[in-house]
Amino acid sequence: MWINLMFDCLLVVLILVLATGALFSTNVFTGIVLFISLGLAVTIAWIRLNAIDVAIAEVTIGAGLTGALFLGAWKRLEIKKRLQNSINITETKND
C-alpha cells in the first residue's frame, strides 16, 4: 500500500519539476522539449487515475501533436528571426 503512495508522490514531484522547467526556462527550445516530457509524465498520471481513454488521447494529441506543432512554429520563427538579424546587420553595415 505504501509503495503506491510513494510512486504517486514521486510522479507528482516529477510533474511539478518538469512543469517548472518548461515554463521558466530562458531558452524556448528547452521549454518545448520539457513540455513534451511533461505530456508523457502526465500520461502516466492519467493511467494511475484509471483514465485509460484520456491517457491514449493525451499521449498522441497532447504530447505528440502539440510537441510537433510547437517545434514547427519555433523553427519557422527562428528562420524569420535569422532573416531579420541578417537584414539588420546589412543595414548597419551600409550606414
Place this chain on the structure above:
Amino acid sequence: MQAELYSVCGVILFALGLIAFLVKSGVFHKVLALNVMGIGVFMLLLATSAFYPNAIDPLTHGMVLTGIVVAVAGSALALNLATQIDLPLQSDEMK
C-alpha cells in the same frame, strides 16, 4: 489519499501556469503556460473521480477528452496567428 494528492498537484500546476503566463513575455511562453494551465485543470477534474477507484466517473473522462482535443486546436490557432504577425519572438527583458 491518491485523489487529494493529484488534486493538489493540479491546483499547483494551474498556479504555476498562471504565474508564467503573467510574468514571462514572448508568445511561446504564453502558449506553453496556457497549455500547462489546461493540464492542471484536467488533473483536478480527473482526481475527483479517483475517490472510488473501482467506479470511475465516465462523464468527467468524456469532458477531459473533449478538453484535450479543443486545447490542441486552440494552441494551433494561437501559433498560426503568432507566426503571421511581425512581433519579436522574445523580448529582451522580462515583461
Place this chain on the structure above:
Amino acid sequence: MINAHDSTSLKNRYVFIIIMAISMLAGCVIYALLQTPAPQNIMYDLVQANIQQSGVTNPVTAILLNFRAYDTLLEFAVFFCVSIASLPYLDAGVSDSSDLETQDAPLFSLVKVLAPLTILLAGYMLWVGSFKPGGAFQAGALLAGCGLLLTLSNVGVTRMNGFWWRSIFSMSLIFFILVIGFSYLHSHTFLMYPTTLSGRLILFVEFAATFSIAATLYLCYLSVRGKVSQGAHRAS
C-alpha cells in the same frame, strides 16, 4: 528621470506581487479542496444501469456518443470551424512530391514499416472503442500522427482546398446530422437513437469522425509549419 535600476526594481516588485497573489489564491483553493467531502458516486451506477440501451459497452464512448451526443455534435462543429480558420495559412510548399525520398536511412525504413501499421492500429482503435478504451478521437489522432510521420520524410500533401479534402473536413458533421435526421424519423425526438440500431449508428458516426479529426489535426500541423525550403526537408 527614470534610470534602468528603477525600472528593473519596479518590474521585480510587480513580479513579486503577482507571485504572492497567485500563491495565496492557490493556497485558498487547496484549503477549500481538502475541506470538501468526497463527491458522491452516482454517475457510474447511472451509466451502468442504462448501458444496455446505448449499444456499446465502454461507458466513456456511451456517454460521448449517446448520452451526451449533443456536446459531441458541438465539438465537431468547433473542429469544423478550426479547419476553416487554418486553411488560409497553408503554404503551397516546394516539396509536393509523392516519392519517399529522404537521406536518413533509419527514417526511410521506419516509415516503410510504421505508416501501414499506424493506419491498421487506428482502425483497430476505432473498432475497439465500443467495448474497451479507445474510440474515434484516439483513432483520428493516430492517423494524424501517421500523416506527420509522412510529412517529415518528404511525402505529404500541401493543398487541402479541393472538393474531396473539404468534404473530409465536413464529413463528421454531415454524417452526424444524417444520423440525427434518421433517428428523428424513428422516434420523433431530437437525438434519441432507435435502441436496436444504436450500436451501428454510433460506429457510423465514429467512422466519419475519425477521418475528420485526423484531417483537421494534420491541417493544424501543416499550417503552423508553413513553407519548408527544399534543402531543409530534414528539419521539423
